[in-house]
Amino acid sequence: MLYLGPDRSNNEQKPVVIKDWSAYYAQQAQRVSHSLLQQFYAQGMVAGDTPISDVPLMAMDFETTGLNPQTHGIVSIGLVPFTLQRIFCSRARQWLLKPRYQLTDDSITVHRITHSAVENAPDLADILPELLSLLAGHVVVVHYKHIERSFLDLGVKTRLGEGIQFPVIDTLMLEAKLHRQKPLSLWDRWRGKTPLSIRLHDSRQRYHLPPYRPHHAVTDAIASAELLQAQIAHRYHPQAPVSDFWC
Amino acid sequence: MEIEQIEILDFLKRHSPFQELPAEQIEQVAISIDVGYFKAGTHILSFNEPLDSLHLIRSGAVETFRRNGELYNRLSEGGIFGEQGLLRGGKVRFPATALEDTLIYFIPQTIFQQLFDDNDEFADYVEVGDSERRKSNKATQTSQVDLLGATVETLIQREPVCIGSEASSWQAAQLMTEQNVSSLLILHNSEHAESPRDEVLVGTLAGIVTDKDIRMRLVAENGSLETPVSDIMSTVPATIEHKQYIFEAMMLMLRHNLHHLPVVKKQRPIGVIAISDIIRFESQNSLFIVSQIFRQHTIAELQSLVPDVHACFVRMVNEDANSQMIGSAMAAIGRSFKQRLLELAEEQLGPPPVPYCFLALGSMARDEQLVFTDQDNALVLDNRFDPALHDEYFRQLAQFVSDGLAACGYTYCTGNIMATNAQWRQPLSVWQHYFRSWIEQPSPERLLQSSIFFDIDGVWGETHWAKQLRQLVSQLARQRPLFLASMTRNALTRTPPLGFFKDFVMEQDGKQNNRLGIKRRGTAPFVDLIRIHALSIGSTENSTFGRIQDLIAAGTLPKGRAEDLRDAFEVIVMTRIRHQANALRQGEAPDNNVLPEQLSDFERKHLKEAFQVLSNAQKFLKFHFKA
Numbered sequence: 041m042l043y044l045g046p047d048r049s050n051n052e053q054k055p056v057v058i059k060d061w062s063a064y065y066a067q068q069a070q071r072v073s074h075s076l077l078q079q080f081y082a083q084g085m086v087a088g089d090t091p092i093s094d095v096p097l098m099a100m101d102f103e104t105t106g107l108n109p110q111t112h113g114i115v116s117i118g119l120v121p122f123t124l125q126r127i128f129c130s131r132a133r134q135w136l137l138k139p140r141y142q143l144t145d146d147s148i149t150v151h152r153i154t155h156s157a158v159e160n161a162p163d164l165a166d167i168l169p170e171l172l173s174l175l176a177g178h179v180v181v182v183h184y185k186h187i188e189r190s191f192l193d194l195g196v197k198t199r200l201g202e203g204i205q206f207p208v209i210d211t212l213m214l215e216a217k218l219h220r221q222k223p224l225s226l227w228d229r230w231r232g233k234t235p236l237s238i239r240l241h242d243s244r245q246r247y248h249l250p251p252y253r254p255h256h257a258v259t260d261a262i263a264s265a266e267l268l269q270a271q272i273a274h275r276y277h278p279q280a281p282v283s284d285f286w287c
Numbered sequence: 288m289e290i291e292q293i294e295i296l297d298f299l300k301r302h303s304p305f306q307e308l309p310a311e312q313i314e315q316v317a318i319s320i321d322v323g324y325f326k327a328g329t330h331i332l333s334f335n336e337p338l339d340s341l342h343l344i345r346s347g348a349v350e351t352f353r354r355n356g357e358l359y360n361r362l363s364e365g366g367i368f369g370e371q372g373l374l375r376g377g378k379v380r381f382p383a384t385a386l387e388d389t390l391i392y393f394i395p396q397t398i399f400q401q402l403f404d405d406n407d408e409f410a411d412y413v414e415v416g417d418s419e420r421r422k423s424n425k426a427t428q429t430s431q432v433d434l435l436g437a438t439v440e441t442l443i444q445r446e447p448v449c450i451g452s453e454a455s456s457w458q459a460a461q462l463m464t465e466q467n468v469s470s471l472l473i474l475h476n477s478e479h480a481e482s483p484r485d486e487v488l489v490g491t492l493a494g495i496v497t498d499k500d501i502r503m504r505l506v507a508e509n510g511s512l513e514t515p516v517s518d519i520m521s522t523v524p525a526t527i528e529h530k531q532y533i534f535e536a537m538m539l540m541l542r543h544n545l546h547h548l549p550v551v552k553k554q555r556p557i558g559v560i561a562i563s564d565i566i567r568f569e570s571q572n573s574l575f576i577v578s579q580i581f582r583q584h585t586i587a588e589l590q591s592l593v594p595d596v597h598a599c600f601v602r603m604v605n606e607d608a609n610s611q612m613i614g615s616a617m618a619a620i621g622r623s624f625k626q627r628l629l630e631l632a633e634e635q636l637g638p639p640p641v642p643y644c645f646l647a648l649g650s651m652a653r654d655e656q657l658v659f660t661d662q663d664n665a666l667v668l669d670n671r672f673d674p675a676l677h678d679e680y681f682r683q684l685a686q687f688v689s690d691g692l693a694a695c696g697y698t699y700c701t702g703n704i705m706a707t708n709a710q711w712r713q714p715l716s717v718w719q720h721y722f723r724s725w726i727e728q729p730s731p732e733r734l735l736q737s738s739i740f741f742d743i744d745g746v747w748g749e750t751h752w753a754k755q756l757r758q759l760v761s762q763l764a765r766q767r768p769l770f771l772a773s774m775t776r777n778a779l780t781r782t783p784p785l786g787f788f789k790d791f792v793m794e795q796d797g798k799q800n801n802r803l804g805i806k807r808r809g810t811a812p813f814v815d816l817i818r819i820h821a822l823s824i825g826s827t828e829n830s831t832f833g834r835i836q837d838l839i840a841a842g843t844l845p846k847g848r849a850e851d852l853r854d855a856f857e858v859i860v861m862t863r864i865r866h867q868a869n870a871l872r873q874g875e876a877p878d879n880n881v882l883p884e885q886l887s888d889f890e891r892k893h894l895k896e897a898f899q900v901l902s903n904a905q906k907f908l909k910f911h912f913k914a
Binding site: 118125126127128129130132133134247248249250252253256258259262265266269270273274 | 291292293294295318319320321322323324325326329345346347387388389390393395
C-alpha cells in the first residue's frame, strides 16, 4: 500500500480507543449478533501483559482501489501467520476479490491487478468465514494501520451489519516512534536534513532486509512480518508486553 | 495456480542447488519455506539442538563453527547450512551465528530429504563430503568420456590366438599364418604341471611370440623348426588388465617400446592390442605429439611443437579426462622432450665418456606434470666418473638439455635444481651419500630444498640407478622418525585456506584474500603430505595416487581416510588444471593464481571440502610423526 505521510486528517469518526483487548473481545462475544463475529470474538485475545515473543501474530496486507474505504474497494488480501521466531510463509494465504467499486487506472498500475483478473473473483462476503477464522486469536500486524483496519471494519459492516475491531501492531508507527519522536530542529532543516523515510521499503533497508517488489499482498505481508522481527530484535526485548506494541 | 510466495520462488531460481531443480520441484520448495530474521551477532543454531530444517541465507552473512569454537565456514546470500546435521541424526553439528543482519529461509527436513534422495545433483551439492557420492559423481563423468575414459577391452577385436608352451616354432608359425596375426600368445600347458602350484598357472600367459622373434631368434640364428616355441618367445611380457584405460596401455607401450600388449582378465589372456589399434583410436593426441617429438632434429623444431602440447592439454580437459590421465600425458611429453634432447646432445657431443642416468624430479617424476612447470632435473654418473676428464662433457650435455627445455616452455628452475648445477651432477656413490645424509642427519633447514629429490625417475640412460636410489630411500626413511618429523615440519608450513566468502578466499583465522595460490595452498602441501606417509611405509611409488594406493594397502591411515585423500586431491588438482586450461583457451599464460569469482558455487563447495580433508590430514600428520 501507499503511505501518504502521517495521518493528520482525523477523518470522519474518531475510533474508540481500546486498552484492554482481552476484555473487549470477551464483551463483544456476548454483544454481537452475527454468528461469524461471535465466533471471531469467542476465540479471545491474549492479555496485554503477554510477552510479545509468545503472541500468535498475523501479518496482513490489503491491495485496494484507493485510500478511502467509503469509495474504494479491496482487490486482494494477503495473510501470513508468524511469531517472533518464525514467519510461516508456508501457510500464507492470498485472495483476489471483486471490489465493489471500479478499479481505477492508477490502482491497476500500482498493484498490477486488472479488470479481467477480478472479473470472476469472489466478493469479500464469500471469504469472510475463512478470513475471520484465520484472524481469530491473532494480533494483526500491518504497515500503516489505517488501510486494513478501516477497510475491513467497513467491509464487514456492509456485509454483516456490524463492524469489527481488533488489535493491530503497526510497523510504520513503530518506525515513526523510533525515528520521528521529535520534529527536525530548525538547525537540521537549515542544514537541508529531511526526515527519515519510514515507508516499508526504506524501513526494511535500515535493518538490512532485502528489497521486494511491492504491492503484492502476500509479499507485503511477509515484508511487514520480517520488519517487525527486525524491529524487535534491534530495538526491543522479546519479553516486552504486547501492550507496548498494539493499539 | 500461481504460487503466492513469488519473492521466495524468484530467489530460489537464482541460486544453486535450487535453480537446477525442475520447475515443479522449485515451486514445491518455495511454498514450504518459512522465514526468520537474525540480528547481527545472535545465535542461529546451537550445538546438538534438534534441527528441523535446512537453512538458506536470503540476505546477510553467517559464520559456522566447530565444537571447539574454530571457524568452520563463512557464508553469504545463497549459502546453505545445517545440511550435515540433517543428514546425521537431525541435530546441529556446526553452531551458527549471524555475522550481519540476516534473513534465513528454513526448508523443512522432509522436503530436504526428498530432494536429497531424488536428485543426485542436489545431493552432490549439499553433501560433497561423502566419498560415496563423490565417487558416483566421478563414475558418471567417466562414462561421458569417449576417448580417454574407454577401457582397453573395447579395443579388442578378436579372441587371442594362443598356443601351448610345448608347441614347436613351426606349429606356432603355421598357426600365425593361418590366423593372419603378427603375434601369438604362449600359454602354460597342463602337461607341464608338476605341482599344485603349477596347476594354478595352467592357461595363464607364459610369453609372446611375434613375427620379429621368429625372424631374429629362429631364422637368423638358423634354428630348427622343431625348436620349442618357449625358447624363442619373450617371457613374462608386460600385460594390461582389461578394465584399465586405453590411455594406460598407451603409456605402458610407450615406456617399454612395445608393439603388442596382451590384455588379461583374471590372469587369463583375452586379447592382444597393437600400437596401431591405439593410433587408429586416438589420432591427434599426446601419443601423436610424443612420436612427433622424436622426429624433430633441432631445438627450434622441438619448440614448434609447444602449441600442440598446449592444444593437447586443453583437449584432454575438454574431454573430462581425470588428473591422472592429464598429469601422466604431460609427463610423458616432458620426458620425451628430455629424451630427444639427450639424443640430440649425444649426436652433437659424441657418446658419453662414462654411463649416466638423466633424472626427472618433482612433478614429472610423479607423472603429475601440467603445462606451466619448472624443469627440475639432475644427472647421476657412473662411479668411475673423473671430474677432470669427464665433467666438461656432462656440463655441456646438461646445458644443452636445460636450454632446450627452456626453449620448449619448461622454465629454468629458480632453486637451481638442474643438472647444470655441479652439485646435482654427481656419481651414484655421491648421490647415495646425499640421500644417506639427508635421511640420517636430518634437519628441517637441510631438507627444505631436498624434498623434491624424493620424487625421482630415470628418464634416459642407466635408469635402473634411479630405481636403486628409490629403493635406498625406501629402506632408510621408514626407520628414521627424526627424518620423517623434519619432513613433516616442512610440509606443514603451507596450509590450505578455509574456504570462500563472497569473492574472497577465506583463511582459517577469518582473514580474506583476493586470490588462491592453488599450488602453494593446495597441490604442493598435499603432495608433501602423501610423500611423507609413503616414505614412512617404504613405498617406492612415485605418483601421489600410487602412493595413496600403497597407503590403502598398508592400512596405515584410519579407515576411509586414504580414499578421502584421493578424492580431495583430485578436486584440487583438477581446479588447477581447469584454471590453466582456461588461460590457454584465452591465449593467456597459465599460472597458479585462481580468482574466487572464476569458480562456480559447485567448485567452491567441492574445494572447501577438499581443503578440509587436507587440513585434517595435516593435523593427523603432525600428530603421527610428532613434528
